[in-house]
Amino acid sequence: MDTIERRRERLDRGIKVRTEGIYAVSSWQEVAYLVLPRLVLIVGLLLLPLLIPSLFGPYWKRVISYAAIYALLALGFDFLAHFVGLVSLGGAFFIGVGGYTAALLNTSLGLPPALTIPMATIGGAIICTLLLLPALPLRGVYFAIVTLMYPLALMRIIEALNIFGGTDGILGVAGFTNRWIEQYLIIFIVIFALFGLRRLVNEDIGLVFRGVKDNDQSVRASGLSVTLYKAIAVFIASGLGSLGGAYLAHIYMWSGISQFALDFSIIPIAATVIGGGGTLVGPLLGCFFLVPISEWLRTFGTLRIVFYSVILMAFIMFRSEGIMVYAQRKYHQFQRWVKV
């Protein structure tokens, strides 16, 4: 019997030279090769508010905003976990602090959302960073536990002391007047956060962050304070989370203890697993995949948790590197069959 033996050959595309992130570009095809994925992402995100509600119904426009808020949290999580080495379960903490700050500023001082959202972003980031400051020398799971305790504790404190509206929450927060502004503003913020963070991690200060993750003793021996740079990184991530929380408060026109719910801590991690950690864009896409699925599964009632778990487990077992890590590798490689 005649058999031909073949093997699969994989080659890196020649456009990538020397080291990560440096390319030799000499034609418009190569420019397109580099720019096209970014363009597809940006255009795709911008089309979402136009397409989804008209295809699935008006309810889904809210889902896009939720997905974008989760995407901010996931970006912060991925940045902290893969570029600074801090595993943070603080999503709920950041959302809650941001949400309450915005709601309080709006209801008690009467400030409009255009002021409360930026103020809650900065204010929330300052509050979160100060509260997490004692935990910064901790690493790995210990830091994660502290970030998880804060939202649980704050939720019960608000409930027990009956402050900030207690279990009813803060009612009468101003909403967005225009739904297009509501949807597009958060999408622009997400795009800006994604490309901003991607640039940041390759700047000199970003290298310091990555140094802290790789080897904090060397960073100290290099004359840099590890705690200072961890604090800056936590400030950035908690700022993104607080921004999401403030946005959520204005979308709901309400702020309550459910903003400290664990969903905000867990879904960003799940999205990072699915999307691919360390790519920043992966967790973002993971959110735009997971949050709509979670909403869609609501029709199955309590069974949705089962489906949700199965999807997650399948990803962890069969594609644990995540979609984007896989996609990026394939995008940068030729693959062909050659005769042996």
Place this chain on the structure above:
Amino acid sequence: MSGEDILQVKQVSKTFGGVQALLNVSFNVQQGEVFGIIGPNGSGKTTLINCITGFIKMDSGKVLFQGKNISNRTPNKIANLGLTRTFQIMRPYYSLPAYKNLVIPLFSPRARRTGGWRGGGKLGDRGTVAIDILEEIGFERDSFVPYKLASSLPTGYLKRLELARCLALRPDVILCDEVFSGLSMSEIASMVPLIEKLQLDGITLVMIEHRLRELFRVASRVMVLNFGQKLTEGIPEEVMQDERVKEAYLGSEKASDYI
């Protein structure tokens, strides 16, 4: 050699639990010299460096650097004063290319204050400065080596990278923790001139070393540690004639010592 003491270590002691790691160790290092610290395994050499550079809090004692008391300050503050160290077990940033490893020390307050490599003045692009430093330390500029990930570099280059990280801070003193260990004979042969060049550049070196022959080529004085205590100090030839030093390294010949 001006003979001025740049680093003064006074009565440093440290215990780990019940183990006396260092007991009243004192020595002075003069401006511009190469000072060796030798001793058997577990004699407290690395602990001593850790105490001086602030990585470990010492129980008692005092460290003066350029006349200033720096005892138990944080490692980053001490590094910014110009007292730097290498690690015995190399600690590069494995996920970064070699030259980006140096961007991190170049980001420090001291590097920003002192400006660019050699020329002084403005620091400019840190990546370019990093490659200048790497070339100085033996990474061929036109090869791919400075652009390779640190995780793919052989030990010889990683040892040089450790030194380069110190140089990026434009240090006054480098405490070298076994820069020769784990290197092949030819790698050591190329490392010795490098050490001599650093000395000519006016950098004071304190070297912990097990490779005594190479150390004695560069060091003007050595100190011997044993069980956390200072045995003796002096020029290399004298120190090695000392009976106590022979005993520490080779063991006592008298059976009564073991009873």
